Amino acid sequence: MNFFNQSKIFSFINKYHNLILVFFLAVLSLGLIEALIISPEDYLQGHSVRIMYVHVPSAWISLGIFSSMAFLSILVFIFKNKNLVIITKSLAPSGFIFTLIALVTGSIWGKPTWGTWWAWDARITTMLILCLFYLMYLLAWRIFENKDSVVKITSLITIIGAFNIPIIKFSVDWWSTLHQPSSIKILSDSKIHESMLVPLIIMTAAFALFSLLIFLMKYNTELIKIKNKGLDRL
Amino acid sequence: MINFLSMNGYGVYVFSAFVFTMVSFLGLYLIVRYQLKKEKQKFAEKFGKLKLDKVSVANKQKINKEILSASIFSKI
Numbered sequence: 478m479n480f481f482n483q484s485k486i487f488s489f490i491n492k493y494h495n496l497i498l499v500f501f502l503a504v505l506s507l508g509l510i511e512a513l514i515i516s517p518e519d520y521l522q523g524h525s526v527r528i529m530y531v532h533v534p535s536a537w538i539s540l541g542i543f544s545s546m547a548f549l550s551i552l553v554f555i556f557k558n559k560n561l562v563i564i565t566k567s568l569a570p571s572g573f574i575f576t577l578i579a580l581v582t583g584s585i586w587g588k589p590t591w592g593t594w595w596a597w598d599a600r601i602t603t604m605l606i607l608c609l610f611y612l613m614y615l616l617a618w619r620i621f622e623n624k625d626s627v628v629k630i631t632s633l634i635t636i637i638g639a640f641n642i643p644i645i646k647f648s649v650d651w652w653s654t655l656h657q658p659s660s661i662k663i664l665s666d667s668k669i670h671e672s673m674l675v676p677l678i679i680m681t682a683a684f685a686l687f688s689l690l691i692f693l694m695k696y697n698t699e700l701i702k703i704k705n706k707g708l709d710r711l
Numbered sequence: 712m713i714n715f716l717s718m719n720g721y722g723v724y725v726f727s728a729f730v731f732t733m734v735s736f737l738g739l740y741l742i743v744r745y746q747l748k749k750e751k752q753k754f755a756e757k758f759g760k761l762k763l764d765k766v767s768v769a770n771k772q773k774i775n776k777e778i779l780s781a782s783i784f785s786k787i
Contacts, residue, residue, distance in 0.1 A: 483774045484772075484773040484774035484776075484777045487774055487777045487778065487781070488777050491777070491781045509729070512729075513725075513729070514715075518718075518719075523718075523719055523720075523721050524718035524719055524721040524722070524725055525721040525724055525725060527718075527721075527725045528724065528725055528728045528729075531728055531729055531732040532728070535732070570739060570743065571739065574735050574736075574739045577735065578731065578732050578735055581728075581731055582728040582731065582732065585724050585727055585728045585731070586724065586728065588724060589721055589724050687736055687740075690740070691739060691740065691743055694743045694744060694747050695743055695746075695747075697747055698743070698746050698747045698750050700774070700778075701747070701750040701751060701753075701754050701778055702750055704754060704772075704774060704775060704778055705750065705753055705754050705757060707769075707772075707775075708754070708757045708758060708761065708769060708775075709757070
């Protein structure tokens, strides 16, 4: 496992964990002030639009993490690198939580906006499927004891689940859905005003920092687990 | 303050979404921190039970020393 130096990574995480935590809390505090106080209400949705500042970043990060996991899993199949397996496994818990947050906050937002807590809308249903893929991935690590089998099974889960990602993304364009189309575009002008875009970006940064923090702690945990097994073999 | 909390009737939806998010963050952070602490403690206990000759073998891996020092001095 010499993808990069493990003792340096471990030392880095231990040294900078508190700094990342403090930075996350600072950015989150700023984001919450922007989201709850400074940003304006929507002319149609009123103050319920503020739910966007937790719902949208969660959805973005959950999709980003699963896409990364799928990419890493393909590399695992090609290069059989154990470090990539640890990285993928360490990404999963935060990805799962963000998917859950996106679903629950979306449901809460749906009630005042659409008059319902849930609808079998394309976007919502495919996000639920993503949540199930995350759950299958996490449970597979607990259920299967054979290390080689679990790596293959979990990698397959992420690769198959990755086919759902573009469906989630384009569902609002392909079908006539309850869920609104994307307001934020990378390659063209976004339809969102900067007074809402700024808090959205700040909250996304805060959520990304949180997922980084969790990833680093989880990665360290997995490293130590492996070293614990190493001590048993001595 | 009451106007801020009520948010024209949307307050219960907005704050429940934010509270759920923050509670989820806190829950996940505490669980992952607990798992990390548990593994560090296990490592320190196993290392402490090693015989002298095996300690020198274990010490050859720099990461084992890093984990041990983190187990003793870490506040995580």
